[in-house]
Amino acid sequence: MAPRRAEGLVLQRDGHRGQAVLKGGGLSFTLDDVAYLAGGEGRAALAEVDALALTDASRISDIASTRARFGDRAAVLVETTLLRRKATVKLADARRWLFTREALEQATAAAVAAHRADRLTGRAVHDVTCSVGTELAALAGRADRIVGSDVDEVRVAMARHNLDGSAVLLCRADALSPVTRDTTVVADPARRSGGRRTFDPRDYTPALDDLLDVYAGRDLVVKCAPGIDFDQVRRLGFDGEIEVTSLGGGVREACLWSPGLATPGVTRRATILDRAEQITDAEADDCPVAAPGRWIVDPDGAVVRAGLVRHYGARHGLWQLDPAIAYLSGDELPTGVRGFEVIAEYGLAERTLRQELSARDVGALEILVRGVSVDPDELRTRLRLRGSERLSLVITRIGAGSASRTVVYLCRASR
Incomplete structure (x- = not known):
């Protein structure tokens, strides 16, 4: 051949x-x-x-x-x-593991898997889509008893090699045909179909609605794509907690926790692993709207994706620039948070911006945009930067309807 x-x-x-x-x-x-x-x-x-x-x-x-x-x-x-x-970007000991390319692409980063495993400490857990075993490795030493299964016999064989020495029972089984009782079920459905990423949870493999139906009444954890439609999830009958987790500055996943595993009163949670910070919709959200103070804060993606910007602002004494925009502002930065110190405010007039940036000897420009149709790369090119200084532009919309306007804040990043 x-x-x-x-x-x-x-x-x-x-x-x-x-x-x-x-x-x-x-x-x-x-x-x-x-x-x-x-x-x-x-x-x-x-x-x-x-x-x-x-x-x-x-x-x-x-x-x-x-x-x-x-x-x-x-x-x-x-x-x-x-x-x-x-x-190696996902697992510390990757040089001894066996993978398929698809299994590696879907594998959970070790820190994210460890966080999930921490919430399952002391439980009997069955990972019904165990693949090559990344979630099982995190559960080892935390869960009381661990079972892993997958419909793919090759992945089960790889998991057996990868988990050598761990007290994990492995078997081949279809996730939609339960083979354990009295366990907390963990599932990580495949989110590709025909080589293309799918965004409809009913097109997952196994489908989310099927998982919810088969394991109704049982403690269930389902890892989903971070962009999953929360309203659609609720329409499928899920009534537990949706946790959005970020790591390394990027949103990694949305995880569904059935009611028996959720914190009472919590339906949405943002977990920022880099700062070991969590915020939920059970907290206060009394976040006012006002003109910018000394700093502008672009909240972590997990906070934005979970719809908890106001809750985050209330916790840290910040306020919104506009009630429909995720940017926050304050006179002090939360500890460990990157912010943008406001230098000047302009309208979106490129000639004026070009003159101001040239006068300030700006040669490197970070551009953040929310609520406005502006391509940062194209704008940066048109501004024809030539200097040696590095500054930032925060471009956003203030107001609604006929009263809305585009505002550009020239800033200096805290780091």
């Missing part, structure tokens, strides 16, 4: 030995591949391949030497090595 290419790799299927097969989501591993990679021979081969650079410049020659050394095993060795390197 002629070689086929994927992302710069030359990979080949061996139909006689059942070796890895190319698919849109990378290589499709077999049980034979997993057994080889997990065994002594495979581990030694992986150590050799890991010593290769496998950069864009060296990849063709590195793959050629791997093929010459390991023959038909080259594809799974190279793929596993590259996946392990990519996984």
Whole structure:
């Protein structure tokens, strides 16, 4: 069979030995591949391949030497090595794990999985979509008893290798056919269909409405895409807590906690792992609207996504610039929060902005936009920056209807 290419790799299927097969989501591993990679021979081969650079410049020659050394095993060795390197941003010990590309893309970052596991401490937990075991690894040492299952036998085999030494019971099972009782169920449905990301939770695999139906009356945790429509989730019958979690400055996920696992009175929660801060809709939201003070604050994405801007403002003594816009302001910054110190205020007149920025010797400009149709990159180009100073623009809409106006705040970032 002629070689086929994927992302710069030359990979080949061996139909006689059942070796890895190319698919849109990378290589499709077999049980034979997993057994080889997990065994002594495979581990030694992986150590050799890991010593290769496998950069864009060296990849063709590195793959050629791997093929010459390991023959038909080259594809799974190279793929596993590259996946392990990519996984280091999610897992501290990624260099000993086995993955498929799709499983790695959906895998939860270790800090996020650990946070979820903390909320499940002491419980008997069944991860019904365990994949290669990232959630199970976080649960180990926290949960009282742990079961992991997946419909994909290859991923179960990988999880067995990845969790070697952990007290986790693994089996192959369909998430919609319960095989445990009296456990807290954790599910992380696939959010791609035909290689494309899906935003409708009814198109998840397994579908969210099916999960809610099958596990009705049981404690259930479901990891969802951060952009999931909260109102649609409620229409599907979910009446627990929706938690939005951020890490490293980005929103990572929305997690559904059934009523038995939710904090009483809480239906929405924002968790900012970088600052170990949580805020919920059970807190006060008496946040006034006023002109900017010394600082403008762009709240963490988890706060905005969870609809808790007013609650966050009330907690930190801040106020809104406009009731419909997420920017907050105050005379003091909350501890550890990045802010923008207001220098001047303008309308959106590019000629005036260009003159002001030139007079201030601005050469680098961070541009934040809310409520206004402005492309920051295009605007930055048109402003023709030439100086050495670095400042920021905060562009937003103030007011509604015919009374609305676009306001530009020239600022200096706190860090």
